[in-house]
Amino acid sequence: MAHDADVTFEELVARQKPGMSLEQPFYTDPAIFEREMADVLPGQWLYVEHTTTIPKKGDYVLYDIAGESIIVVRGRDGEIRAFYNVCRHRGSRVCLAPQGNVRTLTCPYHAWVYDLEGKLIHAALMADDFDPGDWPLHDCRVRVWEGMIFINLGDDDGPVADFDEITAAFERYAKPYRLADTRIIHQETYPTDANWKLAVENFRECYHCSPAHPEYTTVNAYVNDGDRDPETRAKLVEDWVTEWESKGVAACDLRNWGDLLDAIQPYGAFRQPIREGSWTLSQDGQPVAPLMGDLKEWDKGETLLIVGPLFYIYLANDHAALFRFTPVREDHCEVVVTWLVRDDAEEGRDYDTDKVIWMWDVTTIEDTKIINDNQLGVNSRRYMPGRYSEREYGTRNFIAWYLNRMGAQGVVSPVVGQP
Ligand code: FES
Ligand SMILES: [Fe+2]
Structure with a gap:
């Protein structure tokens, strides 16, 4: 579906409202997709x-x-x-x-x-x-x-994100996991019949976790922490952070995407406790593989490193899951998840692949379905932009950044809140 020929592309971008989802053409128009691939992607x-x-x-x-x-x-x-x-x-x-x-x-x-x-x-x-x-x-x-290969499609004379700056910011959180010294135990491709931004919007909020992800919600206490009063929640987080810091664990809180709205490739990270009594992101909370890299003890936390809108690294103490989002066409994208454990771990003896991949596999299958259904609704003549909730701040920041990159002037939405 092409956008209304009477409206120029610049006017269309300028009239998008921060805090709301985008108008239909952003999710359906091949010309806008082409523009994104020419203006937004290169440099990352x-x-x-x-x-x-x-x-x-x-x-x-x-x-x-x-x-x-x-x-x-x-x-x-x-x-x-x-x-x-x-x-x-x-x-x-x-x-x-x-x-x-x-x-x-x-x-x-x-x-x-x-x-x-x-x-x-x-x-x-x-x-x-x-x-x-x-x-x-x-x-x-x-x-x-750290064992991960990145490419950049930027032109020789075009702007390119500062790779060293990004990776230096992640160093203290990622280094102990020694991601270069790992082995791939499973890789799964989730073809998605939706615009790439719908997949990224979904991944960057947990407003949908409780209704759409029963398994993920059972594993991750934070999903329902939003129901607690902010003071109780702040106290819980503070207790964990104090404990981590006393043990020299980087209590990561690099949520600065909102401050990087005009960056070519914004990045961020956070670290949070999984759940009382859980050691890792497994069905019963029990370890599913040996401790990664240089880790000497379990800290019961999970870390997310956000490397621009299209790549995310989830670290549990005993495994990592890498999420790669790839735009294919205006109505199709692909999500590939790669699971890593330490390289000397042996299947059967040290880990069982099904147990390691369980949470992210079941969750990503569910996500693919809700994202596809989201696209079908967005294709309707009756679709119009809707308001994001307080809990969708990650999505709001992503869209604000995107509009900036597409040339909108003065978009601000540096909202920071609870995931
Ligand atoms: S040899 Fe490659 S196109 Fe002819
Ligand atoms: Fe999800």
Whole structure:
């Protein structure tokens, strides 16, 4: 559905009201999706995969996002590089299989051959004045942090988020978990028939947890803490924080997304207790894997690191769940969840995959359903923007940030509250 041709894009953005969901075209119009992919996405560091996905020389994995395809490959020297999956001859995709091991990157169309550093090393029957050195694959920026590979689709001369600033802010919370020294025990893709912003809006609020997630609500005490009076709640949190600080645990509270409304890639983090008597995010609260990394004791907390709108790291003491959101089309996106435990843990002896993945798997299946139903309602002629509740502050901040990035002037919504 296209937006009303009488309204310019700038007018449409300018008339959105902070504190409310967006007008229909933002969730349905391919032209707006295209604009987002051109103006909002580039410059952000996008999580691709864990480094253990491509452990050997010549291993590669593709990351497809909104029509782009990026090859992330480990070279002969062990370095990870990224290239646009676009042949410099006539533009064919070079790699077709989503993952593999290769000696060279060879285009299936006319067999131009690139080495793993992207250099063109063979092109048959070209004229004498053709210099292969002029035709390397297009580079894509890539960085690795704590075993996680990120790419950036920003242009060479365009603005790019400061990767070092973001990862430095997370360092004290993430480091003890040693996410590089982990193994993937499960990865699940949840295809979602909805605009990517509906999926992100959903993920950033827990107003829906009680009605939509019975399992998650049983595990996470904070969901119903909102029913307690603010003073009792503040006291509970203070007691936990005091205990954590006395043990040298970083009592993380980096909820500064609201202060970063004009950042290319806002980030934030928080840490909270799970529930009295629970050690981790499992069905019965009992540990489901060995303590991660350098952790020496259980602190019964969970940490969330928010790396822009499209990547989230949930840390329990014994496992991590990585959430990657990928816009595909205006009406389709994909959520991939990857579960990690320490790399020397053995299935059967130290962990049972079903128990580790239970909460996030059941919760994400439920989320996919409510997000799809949300899109169906938004498609109606009768849909109009609705008010966010006090408890949807994370969603409000996301939308305020989004409108800023889309060019709206003076949007403020730096609301901080309880999750
Ligand atoms: S398009 Fe790749 S070799 Fe022709
Ligand atoms: Fe949810």
